[in-house]
Amino acid sequence: MLSEVGTLLIGLGLAATLYAAAATLWGLTYKDDRWLQSGKNATDTVPALTGGALLLLALAFLNDRFEIAYVAQHASRALPLELKLSALWAGQEGSLLLWGFLQALFAALATHRPAKLEVAAPGASLSNALPLLAPETGAGSIGEETTPNLTETVRPLIPWATVFLNGITAFFIAVTLGFSNPFALSSVVPADGLGLNPLLRHAGMIFHPPAMYVGYVGVAVPFAFALAALVTGRVEGWTAAVRSWALVAWIGLGLGLLLGMRWAYDVLGWGGYWGWDPVENAGLMPWLTMTAFLHGAAMQDERRGFQGWSFALIIASFVLVLFGTFATRSGLIQSVHAYARSNLGTPFMAAIVVTLAGSLALLLWRRGALAPAPAQTASPSLLSREGMFFLTLVLFATLTLSVFVGSVLPTLTSWIGSRPFEAGPAWFDRVTGPQFAALLLLLGLCPLIGRSAAVLQQLWSRSWPIFAGTTLTIGATALAGFTQPAALIGLGLVGLAGSTALLEYALAIKARRDNTGESPFRALGELLRRQPRRYAGYLVHLGVVLMGVGIIGTRLYPLEQDVTLTWGETAKVGDYTLLLENMQQESVDDSLGTWANVDLYRNGRYVSTLMPRINRYRALEQSIGVPALQPGLREDLYLILAGWSNDGSEATFKVILNPLANFLWVGGLVFLAGGALALRPMKARQADPRREPQRAVGLLVAFSLLIGAGWTMWGLPHGTVNRDTARPIPGSPAPSFELPLLDGSSFTLKTPPEGITVVSFWAPWCATCQQSLPVMRSVWEAYHDRGVTFVGIAYQSEETEVRAAVDEYGIPYPVGLDREDALANRYGITGVPESFVIDTQGRVAFLHVGPVSAEQFVQELETLLEGETP
């Protein structure tokens, strides 16, 4: 029943969206407003129908309806609630349904027609228009970004955009229904589902796919308006009209990419976040072209030309969205995402061909309208604002081309008759690195040049802080030890770009203060309010700069080391010392978890306890490693459990130090926050009080998404705990103490002690301790007259039992009770037996978690005694 209703809803959605496209087309052809209205009404029902289907699917997941194959394949009874919901888009069928729904929703929202009445009021808002679909434009670098009345530009575009958007929606719904229906029934109803792929059980996976899809469907809106502009021949104003939609798409793609990177970093356990994998590339390419589009649209809105670029870029973006899905689902490209080769290849290939052929034909047909206006035919210098933007667009285009060529290199090289070549990360780094560096350079130079077409002298007087900032960044990073030439060049560019953006803020704030006497914060707020594109744009640039720092650090300076440790053993990696405390195992839900407790010290000081683990999922016969992560401003320490010996006494780890990694994540958030601020409507629309609640909601949603993203990055524990106390590791001073002994006297460990001291924590109730007491006794007998002092500290024990054990085992050395765990806390022990061998300088020389053999003790004591008598 559920299955049939779900399929029916999708079918009705398809019928409604096809009708909407046809009715609108009819209305356009015969100039009949009733058909247009009917088409719009139908457009509005599609999100309700597909949303209903999505809701049904969610209900099926919540109620464990395993008769539906998709539910059985992606969930199980034991799966927690939030993961059941994220399982909704864990597979192709659900993803496509979500895509179709979002596409329908965006189509309905984007095609609200602005009311005619508003046209009379110049510069007034379009009250019937969705807040996002507002005609806006920037008045360039001179004054406030204002909104000229573009209603007349937008209105005629809407019916055509309705046709194209419904066509796109119809494609996705039809593919869902025809090739990958999420409501298909299982042939046999299983008692329990397979469960969610363990790799997908991560908070990032709850947000990453929807963010990506918002990006993908968002691209379709400006694309549809671009086609509408071409059809109607109104090629000038459309970019301003769809600016907010383009931004939404761009933010969605950016957030999706960032969360995907973070997921890879947290979950995949190779210490990296970007592997130039084809699926990553598939998401990156439309983001690159959309970034270029936003820049080109800014130029077009300033009436500086670039119409051809805007059309080409938005068409490229949409085709790349389709191509990404085609490439990864058709088996054309090998990928870590390992989507099974599915039957989606053909429809997507057809869609790409139709889209490309149709759009290019329209573009050719209208090429006359795209001819530059007379004012633009004068040849501006490359060092002008236009020139800088032109170079920026070219670089974004070549970057996209590079990523594309790299992704299809095996296919491409076999086509040209060579042996098939495959592009690894080294290929991508080599090809894209210089292009990204050139973009950073432009990012630093562009505002300078745009600002002062003036004389060089003025340029210098304005730019000395930038050169100072650049030099300072290079100097500081070189002093911090980042001295590779590539890193210095990269960080120099980062310094240049960063100081430029900061200088822009400083100059603008100063100018406002000089004029109005506002406080700096108010001035900043006003700048962001009045010229959101420009000043939020600089925030985006600052984000890029911070990300650049992170990318340079992690790409050029990662340190990787394999270490094998026994319990109580330490190893040094960089400034860090790792101490394996023990291994533990626990059965949880559908898996058996094995983890190591590793105490982490930096320069001898305890930082935290890391718990890298491997979960063995029984039903899935699959093991998944969960790395532990200690984030830090200077570097992240990333710890992976590689394996352990059969008795669990020894474990092997991979330790990765990722310098400056957090700059990447912080930069990503700054970057997205800049995008969200740019979404703020421009000045002219601010005057409309009716927009206040909508604007507040919009900002709230944007920032809660960012906070959510921040939470997934830093809010989660990442396999670390912080203990109040920790063991002193070898080389660090042993805490001094005074212990009341059983015989009424007391033992004092002074600093420095009187000789070599063995401090042994034990307990009469502990079987391992009982076995090691004779060992301790034999060692004492051999060494007590060679200046070695022994002291036994009874841990969490009753005095009578301790006395009985001392008598039974004939413990010859002083023993005292550790009241209220005072000493156990000072020595950071977490169980017994544990022992510390302290040298004559009062430093811990050796420590043992668990029992120690007599041979081991003898060897250690001999080493210390030999060292003493040179």
Added chain:
Amino acid sequence: MRAKPNFIIAGLLILAAVFYLMVSSTQETAHYFLTVEEVLTLDETASQRPVTVSGAVLGESITYDSALPRVTFTIVQVPGDPQEVEAQGGLAQVLHTAVQNPAAPRLTVVYDDIRPELLQHEAQAIIRGHQGADGRFYADEVLLKCPSRYEEALPEQTEG
């Protein structure tokens, strides 16, 4: 942009530079994308180059020394051409047939890293590395997919 020759020249220069980067990187860093059979027939000079090879994992061959760590396993020839894979009944079927064919070419892979979690019988392995003089393949990077378990088995990427 028609009326701006300086723009066109600058654009073409950038394009030429990027084209040069792509070609030179392909010559210097790109891997041959080969099947097991092709790797086994590589001559001396060609075996110096980094290679990407794909094959089906033979479950019983997997050994892991966690203390080093080092994984060794054997992969079996599968066709390199996606269309041929499709013609033989899809990837899962091809992998299944491959591991049961004792006559198919095989290659021993040595990977000095943590045992990848998806390394199991009949998984598809895509391995970047180079062919050693001892006839074994030394992997720098191992990519695995298990099409049988999930309809779309998710990924694992390990880098070495």
